[in-house]
Amino acid sequence: MSNELIDFLIVSIALLAIGIYGVSVKRNFIRMLFAIEIIINAANLNLVAFARFIPNSEGQTLALFSIAVAAAEVAVGLALIIVAYRMYKNIDVADFRSLKG
Amino acid sequence: MVDALFLGFAVLTIVSAIAALEMRSLIYGSIALMGTLGGIAGFFILLDSPFVALFQIAVYVGSIAVLILFTVMLVKRELIFKMKEDRKRRYAGIGLMLIMMVALGSLLFSSGLPSITTDEPPVDYKEIGKDFLTYYWPALIVMGLVLAGSITGAIALARRVDGVEDEQRTD
Known part of the structure; x- marks a missing residue:
């Protein structure tokens, strides 16, 4: 194998940083979901990279579980977007104020 | 390389x-x-x-x-x-991103990780199947229940009640 562990970790860090930028700056609900997806993928890449270089199969198993949980999370997140859009006619998180104290 | x-x-x-x-x-x-x-x-x-x-x-x-x-x-x-976003917030976000990249990158390079390479054969995917069905079987069942629950929850959330006018908030 010609690639080193550090190469994959650098890509993973870059994706994590982009995702954190998205979560902190974007106010659009769907774009925030994109950013969360990017962060989850960075974590999965990390898991599989370490699993390949140690090597054991547990990292891959955990990555598979993580992908399944992410699928559930996206389904619920998108349903919440639909409900919020129906209530407020908007997908800007700054406008969702009914829970504000 | x-x-x-x-x-x-x-x-x-x-x-x-x-x-x-x-x-x-x-x-x-x-x-x-x-x-x-x-x-x-x-x-x-x-x-x-x-x-x-x-x-x-x-x-x-x-x-x-x-x-x-x-x-x-x-x-x-x-x-x-x-695309409505605060300019200041955007610059702060870019700053946070760069700080994060530099901090984690320097941490990574100062650790012993850069020298790690491997010549070992990859893990066989049969191992993963065996793991799932022996050691992780309770987790697999819980995962199935979580998925079923979340999909049911998503459908229940997004359901449109027929005949009821959509509630619209003005505030």
Whole structure:
């Protein structure tokens, strides 16, 4: 194998940083979901990279579980977007104020 | 050494991740997100984990990206193109991103990780199946229940009650 562990970790860090930028700056609900997806993928890449270089199969198993949980999370997140859009006619998180104290 | 395939996947993944967040149209953004997810699947293949790559393509590129695309299409047209963000907040976000990259990168390079390479054969995917059915079987069952529960919850949330006028808030 010609690639080193550090190469994959650098890509993973870059994706994590982009995702954190998205979560902190974007106010659009769907774009925030994109950013969360990017962060989850960075974590999965990390898991599989370490699993390949140690090597054991547990990292891959955990990555598979993580992908399944992410699928559930996206389904619920998108349903919440639909409900919020129906209530407020908007997908800007700054406008969702009914829970504000 | 970094090979050309790795470099290609890295550029695809990072450029399309930035495009997913910065493109004006949410539809193009979600297509760019598909590029990111596909690039990650490519990395999984490079890491000799074809089973995870297959799962990634089936679940992420195949279903989640399409689900997001359909949700975007349910939203009003002008909201898809609307990009309202604070300039100060944006600069702060970029600063946070750069600080994060530099801090984690320097931490990574000062650790012993850069010297790690491997010549060992990749883990056989039969191992993963065995793991799932022997050691992780309770987790697998809980996972199935969580998935079923979340899908039922999503359907219940998004259900439109017929005959009832949508509630619209003005505040």
